[in-house]
Amino acid sequence: MSDIIDVQTNDQKAEDLKAIGWVSYALHLIVALGAVIPGAQPGAALLIVALVIDLVKKGDAEGTWQANHFSWRIRTVIWAGVLYVVTSPLWLLLVVPGMIAWGLISIWFLYRIVRGMVAMNKSQAVDA
Numbered sequence: 001m002s003d004i005i006d007v008q009t010n011d012q013k014a015e016d017l018k019a020i021g022w023v024s025y026a027l028h029l030i031v032a033l034g035a036v037i038p039g040a041q042p043g044a045a046l047l048i049v050a051l052v053i054d055l056v057k058k059g060d061a062e063g064t065w066q067a068n069h070f071s072w073r074i075r076t077v078i079w080a081g082v083l084y085v086v087t088s089p090l091w092l093l094l095v096v097p098g099m100i101a102w103g104l105i106s107i108w109f110l111y112r113i114v115r116g117m118v119a120m121n122k123s124q125a126v127d128a
Helices: 010-036 044-061 066-087 095-121
Strands: none
Touching: 010 044, 010 066, 010 095, 044 066, 066 095
């Protein structure tokens, strides 16, 4: 009896990780655009799904240029969350300072996602 072992090549693994990365970036982009465009809030659920994907698949990317992208997206979400929480008291003072702060954070979030997507398109790590 012969056992057939399905060994995934490094090229296939790299392509699978890249596909997962694009899905994650797409989810992040939808959330980022929703944060920047007034009235278009897709909700935090998509962001949580993308974050879980990144956390689960990060280990599979260890030792590849794509590991950098998983860390990049995770750090972006964590920093954005911290910044939103830290600036949330501004909404209690007046609406305008809260809107300005959250608008700037949303633009920064969008910038980080687009920057990561550009690097992914070039099959390169994101320069920190």
